[in-house]
Amino acid sequence: MAKRKTSFRLFCWNEASYTRRCVENLGWCSIWVACCARCPLRHCLGSAIAWRIVARSYVVGSFCGWSRRATCDIYNIRSRFDCCHRTFRKGEHSPRRIVENHEEITVNRKALIIASPGKKGTDGYLPGVERDMKRYKEFLKSPLGGAWRDDEIAVLENPSKAIVDVNIILQSMADYSFTVFCGHGRHIGNPGSTYVQINDVTEIDSNLLRKGAEKHTLILDCCRVVYPTIVMDSVMAKRAAEGPTLNPQECRRFFDQRISECASGIVVMHACSLNETAGETSNEGGYFSSAIVKCSRSWHQNSDTDTEKQYSILSASRAFDLADTDVKARSGGRQNPTIEKPRVEKQFPFAVIA
Numbered sequence: 622m623a624k625r626k627t628s629f630r631l632f633c634w635n636e637a638s639y640t641r642r643c644v645e646n647l648g649w650c651s652i653w654v655a656c657c658a659r660c661p662l663r664h665c666l667g668s669a670i671a672w673r674i675v676a677r678s679y680v681v682g683s684f685c686g687w688s689r690r691a692t693c694d695i696y697n698i699r700s701r702f703d704c705c706h707r708t709f710r711k712g713e714h715s716p717r718r719i720v721e722n723h724e725e726i727t728v729n730r731k732a733l734i735i736a737s738p739g740k741k742g743t744d745g746y747l748p749g750v751e752r753d754m755k756r757y758k759e760f761l762k763s764p765l766g767g768a769w770r771d772d773e774i775a776v777l778e779n780p781s782k783a784i785v786d787v788n789i790i791l792q793s794m795a796d797y798s799f800t801v802f803c804g805h806g807r808h809i810g811n812p813g814s815t816y817v818q819i820n821d822v823t824e825i826d827s828n829l830l831r832k833g834a835e836k837h838t839l840i841l842d843c844c845r846v847v848y849p850t851i852v853m854d855s856v857m858a859k860r861a862a863e864g865p866t867l868n869p870q871e872c873r874r875f876f877d878q879r880i881s882e883c884a885s886g887i888v889v890m891h892a893c894s895l896n897e898t899a900g901e902t903s904n905e906g907g908y909f910s911s912a913i914v915k916c917s918r919s920w921h922q923n924s925d926t927d928t929e930k931q932y933s934i935l936s937a938s939r940a941f942d943l944a945d946t947d948v949k950a951r952s953g954g955r956q957n958p959t960i961e962k963p964r965v966e967k968q969f970p971f972a973v974i975a
Contacts, residue, residue: 728877731795731834732761732774733788737804737819745805749901753803753842753910754778760914761799764867765921765972767876779820789832797880797969798833803907806843808895815845815891835885838937838969842892842907844899864921864974865928871975875932879970886963888937892948894957908948909958916943917972924974932975936968 734757738750758776761769775788792798805818806827815827830839892899892909901907917940926933941960948956962968 726874726877726881728880729794729796730767730769730773730798730877730880731788731792732769732799733792733801733833734758734774734776735780735785735800735802735804735817735819735830736776736778737802737817738778739805739818740821747804747901748903749906750803751778752904753901753906756906756910756914757801757803760917764869764872765917765974767970767973768869768873777819782819782823782825785819785825785829789829792833792837795834797836799838800830800833801840801842801910802827802830803842803910806841806845806899808845815841815843817841817843831887831889833887836880836883836969837886838888838890838971840890840892840910840913842899842910844897845891845893846896846898864918864924865926867921868928868975871928871932872973875934875975876970876973879934879967879973883967883969884963884965886965887961888963888969889961890937890941891959892956894959897956900952900956908951908956909944912947912951913940913944913971916940916947919943920972921974926974928975932973934970934974935972937971938962938968940971 734754736750736754738747739745754776758774760766761774762771775791777784777788792800802817802819806815808815816824817827817830818824827841830841831837833839890909890913892907899907899909902911905911917935920935920940920943924933938960941958945958945960948958
């Protein structure tokens with residue numbers, strides 16, 4: 622007996638070429654998907670239609686006595702249809718936009734920005750810290766910085782230790798956490814530990830800030846000597862011009878994807894080495910904080926990434942290397958940043974172009 626061949630025709634207003642490719646992929650069974658291109662539910666409609674085709678085909682196949690193999694092939698239409706739908710929807714030249722395992726990667730993030738500039742009018746007041754605080758938040762929320770949401774970023778100015786503790790606990794519940802401290806600091810013992818001043822009367826061990834998610838990045842932009850901060854003035858380079866056009870949704874997606882690919886660990890960046898001061902300017906903020914953001918923007922500006930076909934990641938360790946050179950040059954070799962990082966191939970992202 623000749624093998625039966627069925628044809629389910631659902632006439633459509635649009636997407637004929639897309640449907641033709643689905644037909645070619647499905648092989649022996651032709652499907653014409655009826656969806657209006659302007660209807661926001663067109664893709665859901667297509668999936669619903671595929672399910673009805675599967676159900677009806679299964680019943681008809683059983684009634685007509687088709688072979689088990691043919692019936693199973695019909696029952697697999699739904700999964701094959703979905704595969705075609707995901708593959709061709711974005712176009713043949715954008716394979717980067719197909720998420721691995723056909724599932725969106727969702728990463729729970731928590732960022733904590735702690736700023737302690739001191740009291741205005743006193744010798745120890747650091748006007749640049751307030752600028753650092755705003756700069757980090759703006760960078761994180763930008764597409765280049767990973768398109769963080771407001772509810773994922775906590776900004777604390779001169780906080781109490783209790784508030785810091787609560788936020789660290791919240792960070793420990795996340796998949797990835799990012800903490801930055803800007804303000805006064807000093808080092809106790811050798812090697813000992815660096816203590817940071819979170820308000821006018823309270824110091825905490827910076828090791829407390831190392832806690833957080835299993836994947837954690839910490840930046841300490843503070844001095845590491847026993848004496849108060851020595852404020853140095855310098856002129857920042859002009860702001861980087863625009864680079865490749867960024868898509869906030871795509872930047873956030875690839876930022877999350879890179880985090881999911883990284884092993885658990887911690888990256889700690891110190892703005893200076895032991896027994897050194899961390900310089901700042903009143904207009905631009907700390908040398909290190911301004912440098913790492915500026916270098917990330919320069920990386921974006923000078924990139925030749927075609928965001929229609931590919932994306933680029935600037936790792937935290939690479940961002941540190943760029944900032945390190947800048948800080949040493951500006952301080953005349955008096956301020957030498959240091960970094961602690963895991964010995965793994967893939968590092969946490971700091972900036973993304975997509």
